[in-house]
Amino acid sequence: MFSLRLRPWLQSGFQVCCVSRHSAHKLASLHKASTLPQKKVQSLIYPFSQLDAYLDRSVDRTAFQLFHPSVEDVMKAEKLFCSSSTHKIDYHISAERMEQIPAMKQPEVCFIGRSNVGKSSLIKALFSLAPEVEVRVSKTPGHTKKMNFFKVGKSFTLVDMPGYGHRAPKDFVDMVEPYLYARKNLARTFLLVDGSVGLQTADRIALEMCEETRRPYVMVVTKTDKCGRGALLTNLLNLQDVVKTQTTSCFPQPFLVSSMEFSGIYLLRCFIAHITGSIRLTDTSQS
Numbered sequence: 699m700f701s702l703r704l705r706p707w708l709q710s711g712f713q714v715c716c717v718s719r720h721s722a723h724k725l726a727s728l729h730k731a732s733t734l735p736q737k738k739v740q741s742l743i744y745p746f747s748q749l750d751a752y753l754d755r756s757v758d759r760t761a762f763q764l765f766h767p768s769v770e771d772v773m774k775a776e777k778l779f780c781s782s783s784t785h786k787i788d789y790h791i792s793a794e795r796m797e798q799i800p801a802m803k804q805p806e807v808c809f810i811g812r813s814n815v816g817k818s819s820l821i822k823a824l825f826s827l828a829p830e831v832e833v834r835v836s837k838t839p840g841h842t843k844k845m846n847f848f849k850v851g852k853s854f855t856l857v858d859m860p861g862y863g864h865r866a867p868k869d870f871v872d873m874v875e876p877y878l879y880a881r882k883n884l885a886r887t888f889l890l891v892d893g894s895v896g897l898q899t900a901d902r903i904a905l906e907m908c909e910e911t912r913r914p915y916v917m918v919v920t921k922t923d924k925c926g927r928g929a930l931l932t933n934l935l936n937l938q939d940v941v942k943t944q945t946t947s948c949f950p951q952p953f954l955v956s957s958m959e960f961s962g963i964y965l966l967r968c969f970i971a972h973i974t975g976s977i978r979l980t981d982t983s984q985s
């Protein structure tokens with residue numbers, strides 16, 4: 699069904715990545731990345747721009763570009779992700795139960811998703827400008843066992859959650875659900891879905907759980923470097939249809955990221971800075 703919405707000449711074998719993994723570590727900062735050709739910088743900041751050309755003209759693109767800040771705003775947000783003596787980015791605490799988490803004033807955002815979907819890798823990529831912050835990632839599903847809190851100065855807190863599904867902690871639901879329902883300063887939940895395999899049954903269950911909480915959440919499509927454009931677009935359109943027809947609290951724009959190649963990381967930093975009230979966007983009328 700979705701193939702009708704892709705350009706017929708799209709070959710699914712083409713990789714989405716535009717940057718070799720070799721140079722990926724240099725891309726932690728947009729300042730450094732801006733030495734790359736303009737077109738590459740654009741597609742690193744706004745990953746959807748790479749896919750746009752492969753979509754049939756009949757497809758409505760609006761939802762994919764709702765949050766489209768200026769490069770200046772993206773740069774402004776980047777500063778928040780750099781540690782300094784007055785703005786420390788630090789691991790804060792780990793907890794297995796809601797009662798173990800102290801109340802905090804600063805807004806919080808959390809990352810949930812299936813085991814191995816790339817939650818910890820995404821937080822590590824977001825914190826790549828503060829490499830002293832240790833975020834553990836692993837090839838083995840079920841690696842993150844507790845809710846891990848990271849403070850970004852006095853601006854906001856990021857929470858890395860254990861995954862659900864394969865090898866998830868047995869008490870995952872007891873651990874995470876009360877947090878999603880009751881955490882007062884939770885500004886947004888980011889629900890991660892693996893872009894190379896698309897929406898799975900466990901993802902649909904998580905989506906329902908997010909809907910039940912009636913709190914705002916956002917879909918993040920991970921590992922966009924891992925499959926061809928055809929497969930990624932098919933999975934993305936499928937997800938978009940689910941968001942459009944079956945959700946009420948989900949932000950209509952899914953965020954595309956590759957934590958390996960930093961694509962989409964700058965935009966997500968800016969979105970987090972924006973929704974936590976940490977920056978004021980200068981100009982959205984042109985976007």
Ligand SMILES: Nc1nc2c(ncn2[C@@H]2O[C@H](COP(=O)(O)OP(=O)(O)OP(=O)(O)O)[C@@H](O)[C@H]2O)c(=O)[nH]1
Pocket residue numbers: 811812813814815816817818819820834835836837838839840841842843859860861862920921922923924955956957958959
């Ligand atoms: N190709 C590719 N691999 C990725 C990406 N993000 C994560 N991975 C890989 O996916 C595996 C799992 O990554 P994690 O970040 O530990 O996943 P997680 O969701 O935190 O997993 P749990 O803590 O077990 O729930 C690791 O081998 C990562 O290197 C990505 O953007 N691209």
Ligand SMILES: [Mg+2]
Pocket residue numbers: 817818819834835841842858859860861
């Ligand atoms: Mg993890």
